[in-house]
Amino acid sequence: MIIEESLRRISSEPHEDFYQVLTPEGELLIPIDGMIDNSLAVGMYRHMVYARTFDRKCISLQRQGRMGTYAPFEGQEAAQIGSVLALSDDDWMFPSYREHAATVTRGQPLQTVIRYWKGRLDGGVGYREKHILPPSVPIATHLLHAVGAAWASRIRHEAAVSIAYFGDGATSEGDFHESLNFAGVNRLPVIFLCQNNGYAISVPFNKQSSSRTIAQRASAYDIEGIRVDGNDVFGVYMAVSEARKRALEGQGPTLVEAVTFRYGAHTTADDPKKYRDQEELLAKWRKRDPIHRLRRFLEREDLWDERQESQLAADCTEQIDQAISEVLSLPPEQPEAMFEHVYAEAPWHIAEQREELNRILRKDGMQS
Amino acid sequence: MTQKLNIIQAITQALDQKLADDRRVMLLGEDIGTNGGVFRATDGLLEKYGADRVADTPLAESGIVGSTIGLALNGMIPVAEIQFLAFLYPGLEQVLSHAARMRHRSRGEYTLPMVIRTPYGAGIRGPELHSESVEAFFAQTPGLKVVVPSTPYDAKGLLISAIEDPDPVLFLEPTKIYRSFREDVPEMLYRVPIGKAKVVQEGSDISIFAWGAMMPVAVSAAKQIEEERGWTCDVIDLRTIYPLDRDCIIESVKKTGRAVVVQEAHKTASMGAELVSLINDEALMYLRAPVKRISGFDVPVPLFALEDDYMPTTARVKAGIAETMLF
Ligand SMILES: Cc1ncc(C[n+]2csc(CCOP(=O)(O)OP(=O)(O)O)c2C)c(N)n1
Numbered sequence: 001m002i003i004e005e006s007l008r009r010i011s012s013e014p015h016e017d018f019y020q021v022l023t024p025e026g027e028l029l030i031p032i033d034g035m036i037d038n039s040l041a042v043g044m045y046r047h048m049v050y051a052r053t054f055d056r057k058c059i060s061l062q063r064q065g066r067m068g069t070y071a072p073f074e075g076q077e078a079a080q081i082g083s084v085l086a087l088s089d090d091d092w093m094f095p096s097y098r099e100h101a102a103t104v105t106r107g108q109p110l111q112t113v114i115r116y117w118k119g120r121l122d123g124g125v126g127y128r129e130k131h132i133l134p135p136s137v138p139i140a141t142h143l144l145h146a147v148g149a150a151w152a153s154r155i156r157h158e159a160a161v162s163i164a165y166f167g168d169g170a171t172s173e174g175d176f177h178e179s180l181n182f183a184g185v186n187r188l189p190v191i192f193l194c195q196n197n198g199y200a201i202s203v204p205f206n207k208q209s210s211s212r213t214i215a216q217r218a219s220a221y222d223i224e225g226i227r228v229d230g231n232d233v234f235g236v237y238m239a240v241s242e243a244r245k246r247a248l249e250g251q252g253p254t255l256v257e258a259v260t261f262r263y264g265a266h267t268t269a270d271d272p273k274k275y276r277d278q279e280e281l282l283a284k285w286r287k288r289d290p291i292h293r294l295r296r297f298l299e300r301e302d303l304w305d306e307r308q309e310s311q312l313a314a315d316c317t318e319q320i321d322q323a324i325s326e327v328l329s330l331p332p333e334q335p336e337a338m339f340e341h342v343y344a345e346a347p348w349h350i351a352e353q354r355e356e357l358n359r360i361l362r363k364d365g366m367q368s
Numbered sequence: 369m370t371q372k373l374n375i376i377q378a379i380t381q382a383l384d385q386k387l388a389d390d391r392r393v394m395l396l397g398e399d400i401g402t403n404g405g406v407f408r409a410t411d412g413l414l415e416k417y418g419a420d421r422v423a424d425t426p427l428a429e430s431g432i433v434g435s436t437i438g439l440a441l442n443g444m445i446p447v448a449e450i451q452f453l454a455f456l457y458p459g460l461e462q463v464l465s466h467a468a469r470m471r472h473r474s475r476g477e478y479t480l481p482m483v484i485r486t487p488y489g490a491g492i493r494g495p496e497l498h499s500e501s502v503e504a505f506f507a508q509t510p511g512l513k514v515v516v517p518s519t520p521y522d523a524k525g526l527l528i529s530a531i532e533d534p535d536p537v538l539f540l541e542p543t544k545i546y547r548s549f550r551e552d553v554p555e556m557l558y559r560v561p562i563g564k565a566k567v568v569q570e571g572s573d574i575s576i577f578a579w580g581a582m583m584p585v586a587v588s589a590a591k592q593i594e595e596e597r598g599w600t601c602d603v604i605d606l607r608t609i610y611p612l613d614r615d616c617i618i619e620s621v622k623k624t625g626r627a628v629v630v631q632e633a634h635k636t637a638s639m640g641a642e643l644v645s646l647i648n649d650e651a652l653m654y655l656r657a658p659v660k661r662i663s664g665f666d667v668p669v670p671l672f673a674l675e676d677d678y679m680p681t682t683a684r685v686k687a688g689i690a691e692t693m694l695f
Contacts, residue, residue, distance in 0.1 A: 097495065
């Protein structure tokens with residue numbers, strides 16, 4: 001239903017039209033009964049506030065020099081959290097480097113995310129328990145891994161889908177097209193979740209592609225495509241739920257385009273003022289903020305009040321500060337760690353080089 | 369007339385002057401236009417030369433390198449920027465199977481005057497895959513030249529030579545030293561020849577070969593070892609790693625009888641290994657000690673918390689020199 005409606009809108013309407021459930025004013029366009037109950041709605045809100053709070057903390061850690069370059073996601077919480085909450089524990093998740101809201105919501109410890117951006121090898125571990133892979137830095141390359149994992153699920157008759165997260169820029173890479181094609185040919189249970197945040201670093205989508213939308217690319221491969229308001233957590237949740245259901249029924253892959261916006265810099269090493277009018281864009285996008293619209297809805301439904309809000313803020317701060325101080329008080333990573341896990345068993349040269357570094361470090365230690 | 373420039377400024381100036389000098393020259397790459405490149409190497413050039421000559425491309429390295437080939441075939445002199453060396457991988461097919469082979473397979477009928485510029489190497493606390501130095505891949509690619517400047521003067525002169533070169537050139541820019549120092553750079557358009565190494569410091573006891581961001585490490589090790597032990601080093605900046613300046617390398621080894629290679633690349637099957645083998649072929653009888661490689665380790669370049677341990681340090685280079693001297 002969602003898919004048909006979404007496709008109809010894409011083909012007949014101009015630019016910013018997409019499937020939407022919850023308006024920026026917090027009103028429902030479509031009933032959510034049977035799909036999203038009160039506790040899920042409140043849970044979504046809590047996750048989004050938590051994610052935004054840690055995103056801001058990470059930026060400030062970076063500014064204080066206590067963390068390396070960091071890729072912030074503020075503005076994209078609904079696209080990440082709405083999609084990840086629609087998955088089940090057995091599904092496979094292939095994130096790129098901006099998906100901390102999604103991975104942490106799915107259960108990855110925040111500590112792991114902080115370790116990663118502190119440049120520690122133990123931050124790259126992913127989260128096996130929930131089938132979360134380490135973040136993929138080379139753009140679009142991991143979509144094919146999701147394809148392969150979904151392929152294995154189908155062969156082994158497992159009731160699991162794979163989902164790959166990526167940005168609008170990623171849709172220019174060959175790997176994106178190969179993924180859609182492989183998934184289409186084999187009718188694989190895979191969801192391609194594109195967060196179209198309008199920019200790939202400095203390049204706006206209209207310079208990235210002459211396609212009007214990303215979702216329409218699906219039709220070239222005769223797979224499903226949905227364009228959804230990526231700042232509408234209900235819309236994203238319902239779109240991904242439907243894509244997941246279809247995948248498990250053997251109806252193949254879906255390309256979901258979640259239209260959103262990153263409020264801040266591409267990474268902390270970037271200055272968005274160099275390539276876009278931040279003030280104008282922020283004014284426009286803050287009106288569509290994913291968190292504010294859900295709060296309006298919850299308040300209207302008497303599911304949320306000021307007291308809960310301040311309790312939530314206090315809880316978030318406490319948990320996040322706790323996670324941060326845990327990571328900051330870890331002993332420095334041992335140089336030896338780089339020699340571990342290159343192979344199941346270290347060949348002679350790696351073993352020798354490890355010894356060599358150990359000797360050097362012991363000597364340095366004695367000198368100082 | 370000269371100006372004090374760092375490496376990145378020298379590169380911008382080379383690009384600027386070649387854009388002004390030759391209508392066929394154009395730049396293309398991700399975020400190079402409005403944003404001026406993630407390291408600002410192309411800052412201001414879009415405003416000056418327009419979008420036909422300074423083109424932001426879609427995010428697709430195979431697309432960038434492949435279309436660079438087509439541009440070069442048809443009368444342009446394209447200079448492509450790849451954001452980081454590891455992100456050239458999606459475009460490797462185009463580099464290895466086409467850019468490097470066009471002259472040979474068309475028996476000289478088609479040639480590719482093109483440059484691929486890309487930052488490379490560790491030392492900037494970059495995220496994962498922003499610190500690779502896999503230059504040896506490209507020294508396995510006949511038809512391609514591989515150039516690595518280590519000073520602002522050479523960066524400008526070598527880039528101009530690369531743009532004027534009739535063959536495809538991979539121009540590797542060491543990010544760690546992009547902005548680490550300035551030196552006098554002539555304002556005029558000048559060339560530093562490709563394929564020529566530079567003797568940075570003369571000495572008689574041992575030859576030290578390095579390139580890119582390892583140059584400052586090699587030089588400081590040489591200075592310290594001279595002060596501490598009185599050994600003098602012939603320090604050589606290879607500048608072009610493919611094809612190598614054989615004569616310069618061999619002449620130095622014949623003079624000193626000892627050699628150390630300093631590289632941040634992994635040790636196995638590296639340029640360092642190639643140097644050992646070249647010296648073996650051409651100067652074996654002059655050697656008084658085995659040639660020593662001081663390298664990055666044979667592990668994936670770690671995330672930045674451990675990058676200082678991964679990279680050769682002055683102390684490691686000094687230890688390598690001492691070992692070779694006392695062999
Ligand atoms: C293959 C590859 N090329 C280039 C880069 C450098 N790079 C990192 S992020 C980025 C932009 C990505 O934009 P998009 O896909 O829209 O995702 P977003 O960052 O907006 O989430 C680029 C060019 C990379 N990581 N990998």
